[in-house]
Amino acid sequence: MYYDKLIFEISTEGRKGYTLPTPEIKRYDLPETLLRDDCPGLPEVSELDVVRHYTNVSFKNFGIEKGFYPLGSCTMKYNPKINQDMSNLPGFTSIHPYQPIETMQGLLHVYYETQRMLSEISGLDTFTLNSYAGAHGELVGLMIMKAYHESRGDFKRKKVIVPDSAHGTNPASATVAGLESVEVKSNKDGTVNVNDLKAVLDDEVAGIMLTNPNTAGIFEKDILTIAKLVHDAGGLLYYDGANLNPLLGIARPGDMGFDIMHINLHKTFSTPHGGGGPGSGPVGVNKKLVKFLPKPVIEKHEEGYTIDYDGDALTIGQISHFYGNAGVYLKAYTYLLTIGKENLPNVARYSTLNANYIKESLKDVYHLPIEGVCKHEFVFDGLKDKSTGVKTLDIAKRLLDFDMHPPTVYFPLTFKEAIMIEPPENESKQTIDRFIDVMRSIAKEAIENPEKVKGAPYNTVVKRLDEALAARNPIVKYKDLLEQ
Amino acid sequence: MNIPKDLYYTESHEWVRVEDGVAYVGITDYAQDSLGEIVFIELPEENDQLTQFSEFAAIESVKAASDLNAPLSGVVLAINEELEDNPELLNEDPYENWIIKIEIEDDTEINKLLNAEEYANVCE
Numbered sequence: 001m002y003y004d005k006l007i008f009e010i011s012t013e014g015r016k017g018y019t020l021p022t023p024e025i026k027r028y029d030l031p032e033t034l035l036r037d038d039c040p041g042l043p044e045v046s047e048l049d050v051v052r053h054y055t056n057v058s059f060k061n062f063g064i065e066k067g068f069y070p071l072g073s074c075t076m077k078y079n080p081k082i083n084q085d086m087s088n089l090p091g092f093t094s095i096h097p098y099q100p101i102e103t104m105q106g107l108l109h110v111y112y113e114t115q116r117m118l119s120e121i122s123g124l125d126t127f128t129l130n131s132y133a134g135a136h137g138e139l140v141g142l143m144i145m146k147a148y149h150e151s152r153g154d155f156k157r158k159k160v161i162v163p164d165s166a167h168g169t170n171p172a173s174a175t176v177a178g179l180e181s182v183e184v185k186s187n188k189d190g191t192v193n194v195n196d197l198k199a200v201l202d203d204e205v206a207g208i209m210l211t212n213p214n215t216a217g218i219f220e221k222d223i224l225t226i227a228k229l230v231h232d233a234g235g236l237l238y239y240d241g242a243n244l245n246p247l248l249g250i251a252r253p254g255d256m257g258f259d260i261m262h263i264n265l266h267k268t269f270s271t272p273h274g275g276g277g278p279g280s281g282p283v284g285v286n287k288k289l290v291k292f293l294p295k296p297v298i299e300k301h302e303e304g305y306t307i308d309y310d311g312d313a314l315t316i317g318q319i320s321h322f323y324g325n326a327g328v329y330l331k332a333y334t335y336l337l338t339i340g341k342e343n344l345p346n347v348a349r350y351s352t353l354n355a356n357y358i359k360e361s362l363k364d365v366y367h368l369p370i371e372g373v374c375k376h377e378f379v380f381d382g383l384k385d386k387s388t389g390v391k392t393l394d395i396a397k398r399l400l401d402f403d404m405h406p407p408t409v410y411f412p413l414t415f416k417e418a419i420m421i422e423p424p425e426n427e428s429k430q431t432i433d434r435f436i437d438v439m440r441s442i443a444k445e446a447i448e449n450p451e452k453v454k455g456a457p458y459n460t461v462v463k464r465l466d467e468a469l470a471a472r473n474p475i476v477k478y479k480d481l482l483e484q
Numbered sequence: 485m486n487i488p489k490d491l492y493y494t495e496s497h498e499w500v501r502v503e504d505g506v507a508y509v510g511i512t513d514y515a516q517d518s519l520g521e522i523v524f525i526e527l528p529e530e531n532d533q534l535t536q537f538s539e540f541a542a543i544e545s546v547k548a549a550s551d552l553n554a555p556l557s558g559v560v561l562a563i564n565e566e567l568e569d570n571p572e573l574l575n576e577d578p579y580e581n582w583i584i585k586i587e588i589e590d591d592t593e594i595n596k597l598l599n600a601e602e603y604a605n606v607c608e
Contacts, residue, residue, distance in 0.1 A: 467546040
């Protein structure tokens with residue numbers, strides 16, 4: 001039986017989850033003017049009602065701990081429980097940012113070591129963990145880019161080159177940073193068109209933001225040429241490291257010539273995200289940009305760690321309340337130590353292998369627009385046989401009937417029926433084979449019984465939703481529902 | 485795909501109908517089909533000054549959000565207010581439901597637009 005109640009619907013007038021002692025002092029009535037006109041309309045429920053309600057609701061949730069979750073561009077990898085255990089240690093959770101620094105050396109060690117490990121992984125000199133999320137990291141990186149040019153007295157560099165295949169946050173971050181994004185067209189496989197890039201390079205270019213592997217899961221093969229072109233024009237290279245999984249322990253943006261990058265700990269480094277956040281978007285820079293990093297800066301000395309609240313004279317300033325989301329980098333630190341340096345490249349190898357295995361196993365029935373080896377993810381452009389009228393959305397809905405989270409759909413926009421599949425490294429061959437079988441059975445069903453696929457899902461709590469109606473006329477309050 | 489012969493087009497899938505110095509602007513059948521069900525449109529205001537090929541409105545569908553670009557420069561004479569409450573009209577008949585009317589500033593800009601045949605190639 002599906003549980004389909006709202007907490008308001010189990011409310012019973014007068015029921016309470018508490019008892020108060022008889023007051024020892026005289027009752028005091030507030031003046032009329034201070035009273036609200038009507039009751040706030042809160043549900044009246046007992047403690048048991050509340051516990052049962054939310055336990056039942058939680059069964060309806062879908063997460064990585066319930067099933068396969070190949071959501072492209074999101075790296076929905078399992079978050080090992082030890083990450084949670086470590087970040088829940090009272091020695092960390094009870095720290096107050098203003099307590100004496102000698103009493104929080106453990107946390108500062110974690111901060112310092114995490115930034116050091118990220119430096120080693122990325123080939124960049126120094127990291128800050130202060131930024132709260134990926135897009136926040138982008139903004140910080142671009143503020144550093146701007147500060148660098150301005151420190152040289154060069155105020156005309158305002159253009160940030162963003163390929164049209166980049167993450168949507170890139171142009172947005174450039175605008176917020178007070179820069180202007182300039183789009184360059186990508187090749188069919190989403191890689192940068194070097195000729196188009198050359199055409200926009202001039203002495204007003206602050207830098208380029210590059211997502212690698214790009215949104216189609218393809219490694220930017222001309223990356224060294226691009227790096228040289230942009231550097232020769234006086235610009236800086238920004239690496240959007242949101243998709244770092246396939247590079248871990250294999251290739252380093254610093255070695256490719258990049259000056260600045262951000263990393264999403266909540267993707268690659270197995271900290272929760274997607275409603276379970278919060279995130280963390282550390283920013284790394286090469287040597288010449290270290291002085292622009294945000295403050296405060298954690299420093300290591302012989303006698304222990306210190307916090308420099310002032311930062312360098314050229315710092316872009318403070319971008320977070322204290323030093324970022326400690327609970328998140330504690331988890332990432334635990335993940336890195338659990339995996340170990342020698343095993344880290346296996347993350348890259350297995351995620352890449354998994355993606356290529358799915359791609360090759362399904363490309364005879366799904367349309368693969370970009371042939372060749374992909375990295376950790378890839379894109380199908382709908383079914384190969386389009387004559388049945390079964391769309392990507394129908395396939396995604398049908399997957400729900402098999403207890404699988406659908407891949408990312410209709411992104412990237414460069415493919416009309418895009419299905420973007422990213423199977424993280426910790427999925428077993430059995431799970432992946434089952435996904436392949438289900439995808440094949442849906443492709444077969446699309447030919448034999450297309451109407452069935454178009455009507456999916458059938459086994460879920462709610463069936464096919466009217467997405468347009470939901471967007472045009474959203475009902476997000478119980479009150480609005482009652483008024484319907 | 486419906487591409488009327490008597491209209492001009494942009495590569496970014498807007499159409500233009502020119503009548504006595506006034507340009508009616510909408511989105512093409514291809515655009516509405518690619519977007520899927522349209523759920524929201526953010527319109528400019530009357531008297532806004534538009535520049536050719538610059539953004540003038542934002543449109544959202546169940547799949548994606550996109551900018552609309554002005555096919556021609558000029559002042560906005562009118563907006564189709566009906567779309568604010570019923571954006572699905574753009575799905576139902578994209579050529580009947582214009583989005584804005586522009587007072588054409590410079591006739592020669594029309595030369596930079598595509599004819600039906602050229603636009604059909606863009607949609608290939």
